[in-house]
Amino acid sequence: MGKNHLSVVICALLTSAAFGATAQTTAPVKPTYEIPTGEAKKDNDGPRGWPIREGVALYPSIGFSFGRDDNLFLTNSNQKSSTIYALSPGLKLQARSSATIFTLDANLKSARYVQSRADDYTDYRIAGTGEFVLSSRMGLRLGAEYNKGHDPRGSNDRGISAEPDQFRNTGIGGLFAFGGNDARGRFEVEASSFDKRYTNNRATTAGSDRNTDSFTGRFFARIAEKTAFLVEARADKLDYKSSVSPLDSNERYYLAGVTWDATAATSGTVKVGQIRKDFASSATRDSSTSGWDAIVQWAPLRYSKFIFTTSKSFGESTGVGDFLLTKRYGASWMHEWNSRISTSANISRSNDDFVNGGRSDSTDSIGLKLNYKVQRWLTLGGEFSNTNRDSSNSTFNYKKNLYSFTVGATL
Secondary structure (H helix, E strand, O other): OOHHHHHHHHHHHHHHHHHOOOOOOOOOOOOOOOOOOOOOOOOOOOOOOEEEEOOEEEEEEEEEEEEEEOOOOOOOOOOOOEEEEEEEEEEEEEEEOOOEEEEEEEEEEEEEEOOOHHHOEEEEEEEEEEEEEEEOOEEEEEEEEEEEEEEOOOOOOOOOOOOOEEEEEEEEEEEEEEOOOOOOEEEEEEEEEEEEEEOOOHHHHHHHOEEEEEEEEEEEEEEEOOEEEEEEEEEEEEEEOOOOOOOOEEEEEEEEEEEEOOOOOEEEEEEEEEEEEEEOOOOOOOEEEEEEEEEEEEEEEOOEEEEEEEEEEEEEOOOOOOEEEEEEEEEEEEEEOOOOEEEEEEEEEEEEEEEOOOEEEEEEEEEEEEEEEEEOOEEEEEEEEEEEEEEOOHHHOEEEEEEEEEEEEEO
16 A cells, blocks of 8 residues: 555544544444443353453354355356355454453455365455544544455456456555534544455456545434434545556545434434546546435334345446446345244345446345354354346346355354
């Protein structure tokens, strides 16, 4: 990552410190980041860390899956099937005090394809975060991560190579929040910089190397006890490393909406507005259109909930068109039948328009999952998913079924 990209994040954080920001979490109705208020909440059913010293604990985990994929390369003819084994160990180290939380996460996933050994992979991610409670009204979160990952063969439009496209993705970021978790007004500023580089199949992947710098500002105004109005502005700069790439661009998202937790049964966040993509090259046409992002949760029973999601946003081209304009719709149902057995079901649709590429796709997916908690620390599961893509170019049509049996263990 170059000095220029690092300076973007540092300047953004200094700017946020000068003008203030707000608090928010990843739940549907919480702020994006919620200022920690003290000791971690105890979860009697969750993993139990291995205490190292006062305030410091280690949380190991491991997962194993065994399954079968009947269309590895997402093709509409001559499908390739394979049995798959995957092992996914993880380790989290966390140190907490009344004013700070430091977390180090390391996760690895290694998979073996019995009938297609060229698709074997070992991916891993290492991430560190620091959370600093400056006061009951101010919080700061800083983070850095390194990802070593891959794009499965057939998952993009670069063509099917002899092995999956492998990449490394490094990033840093920060969020400064001003305003208590229950304040009438909250403001936050968030910045990040990511550097993605492909490491093989360079004849087709070199054009996808890029840096992505993002800066976001959000404001929340409480208009009722459990309802807040919000506005959000985000700027993304996408800098492709190829000197001849016509895809360098600046994206702008201007959204406004509401977030609520009005009753024990319903909660959600809905944002709508305008999104814009401006290209650096005059040969590539700019785009401005409506955009949205929404998640609504309905929990009619304590042990049963439904989640509905939809969004409209830009996506990057991997060979067809200048960019993608994607609309997504999804619904899921999670139900706990008793203290040991739980199920989840989901359905989704993605409509992808390859702008200036003469192609549009509709992809439908369904998924079913059953979990059986043998012990607090040991869970067995079974999963099934089906994906069906219908494209205006029939070459890209496909159907895919994936079956798997999973085992997960923690302390």
